[in-house]
Amino acid sequence: MSMYGSGQASKRQKRETRNFDTNEFFPGLSRVEYRPEAGPDETLFYRYYGGATERVHGRTMEEWLRPAVSFPHAFRSTGADAFGQQTFQRPWDDGTNTMDNFKRRIRAAFEFYTKLVVSHHSYFNNLGHVGAKYWTLYDRDLCPEGETPEETGRNMDEAIELVTELQQRTGVRPLWLGVDLFSHPRYVHGAGTSPEAGVVAMAGAQVRRGMEAAHRLGAEAFLFPAAREGFPSILHSDIQREMRNYARFLRMAAEFKEKLGFRGQLLLAPTVPEGPACGSGGWAKGGTGFGGGAGGHSYLYDAMSALCFLKHHQLDRHFKLSVHLGNDVHISSAFGVLGSLDTYSPTEDGIYHDPSVIDLREATLAMKTILEQNGLPSGGGLNVVAAPHRQSIELRDLFVAHISRIDAFARALKAASRMLTDGQRYLSFHTGFGSRMAGGAGSPTAVGASGIVATSPGGTTTEATPGLEECEEYVRKHGEPTQTSARHEHWEATLAHYL
Incomplete structure (x- = not known):
């Protein structure tokens, strides 16, 4: 019996808008328009992204890109960093770990999604009032974790009821819902690769609840981050055992997907150098954050290592990869496993120095690869990661961060379509x-x-x-x-x- 009760999985939400228009959290900020002639200071307009109104290489820009707002980056970011406290004071976040605060964040997010609309004066009415049609989130973004699994289940039910209503009113739905197997202290040694069987069991129960939530919300994919799946030292790690356990963990998830009837794509997100699972230099087992030395090793270091792992354990037919900009895009595409794309990338030293900086060259090369493979599969799109700088404390800055990032990939798409070679x-x-x-x-x-x-x-x-x-x-x-x-x-x- 599911912790969510016996309710049937909800049907996929219809895409049309149902009269969702509010200024509760973003007063004075209206829907974003497509205005190619916008000047350099007019940063609240799309200059390149025409959404469903402009065709590139035989499809609309919306069909190629499918941008999705990353909920945790947009609505759970506080401006705090390793050296300073919170700088953002958001009207939707009072800093408490309560259901009321979680629900307020969700309502604010849906107002934001509908205001990222692509409109152009003369044909605005034909487009409807849908802005960002997709969002991405993790299960722990929906509600606080309770003291017992039963309390967590009740919290999740309450959150899903609210989200379902908002999705039906706006036409917005999850591109993917991920399972947060990295933020809780219990996962300090990994989730599926933990040396403690009880932790693996907790992770499995969380995957089950998360996948049920994805099913009920009509998510197109369910994502597994490999953030903590690695080992800090060979001195006390049984690598073969941990990888076998992780393979079995993922296989259990694939089997449950079939039992549940979830039709979405399973995605696996490899980690990156100096990211989570890279020991003392990253967020890894024993890690302290970005930067610094080495000392840890990820089992899924990049697209190629993730693909080798999946093929070795005969899991490749169940999973595709969600990757960042860079070589992983082209490698995963070459092997037919490119599932989805994050809109930020590490620099050459592997560290995410500034997620607001857009590498237009890398974005164009990524879009060229996506054009050549005839687009991303179902469940794939652009996970728009656009948390403002900690100094950018106005609500307007949140809009500009997302507009500029979506616009950059629209520009990259246009450039890629013009430079495809003839072989x-x-x-x-x-x-x-x-x-x-x-x-x-x-x-x-x-x-x-x-x-x-x-x-x-x-x-x-x-x-x-x-x-x-x-x-x-x-x-x-x-x-x-x-x-x-x-x-x-x-x-x-x-x-x-x-x-």
Whole structure:
């Protein structure tokens, strides 16, 4: 029996707005308009993001980007840091760990979502009054954790009732709901990889409750952060045991998803250098925060290590990856597991120095990859992480932070669509020896006398791929291959032009 009672999972909320218009928390701040001609000081307008009104590469910008406001960054950020106390005084947050305070934050968030609308005077009425159509959150953003699982369940039921009403009135729904297996002290040694069986059981119970919440709220995906899944030292860690336990933990979640009937995508979020799970330099087991030395190791260090883990434990058919800007985007796309994208990225030293700084070059390269893979799958989108600086204490700053970030990715999308190449770099693999080497663009299915027999996407058998003997025969016949230029500088200049 679920701790939420016997209620059936709610149907996915309809996308149209149902008369949600209030100025309870953001008086004097109206819906955001799309105004390409806006001046440099007019920062409360979209200059590039046309939402559902502008098409790029055959789809609307909204369909390509699917921006979702990160609730914890926008509405639980206080401006405090490792060296200073809270600087934000928000009308929706009195600092208490009460249901009233949690519910007030949620109401403020939905007012904010509806005001991030994309409108243009002449066709505003045709768009409806929906702004950010998606939001992202963790289970612990909905309600305080009670002293008992039963109390937590009652709190969650109360929060879900409010959120369901607001989603029905606004058309906003979760892009993904994640399970917070990192903030509570019980997870100091990890959740699924904890050396304490009781902690693993608590984490499993929390996953169950969280996935039920995602199901009831119509979330398109359910996210597992790997923030604490690592080991601080080999001196007292059984790596094989911990990884086996974590694989079983994720498999239990995948099995429960089927029992529940949750149709959303399961997402796994690898950690990053100097982030959570990186020992004394990060938030890891024994960590103290960003920066500083090393001393810890994450099991899911990046997209490639996460993919290796999933494939080794035969979990790759259940999970896709939620990644940050950078190489992880391109690696996960190449293996068909790019599920969703965060709009911030670490610098070369792996530290998130300033989440408000947008690397337009990296954003454009990411959008190029997303265009080439024909978009993000269901459950994927842009998790817009845009917490203002601790010095930016006005409510207006929260709007500008999100507008500028969404606008940057809209600009990147437009640039990427203009610079897609025609595939000349790999032209030699389209015919002859190169075509057979590539297996006719199909996947290997059986070993033949001279190599591997491949099948085309349509299922027909192609020529056998060559073996090493055929490579030598090709070299005798054609000699030394002609070198071609990568024209790297040309493409960098082209990218700079479009930016």
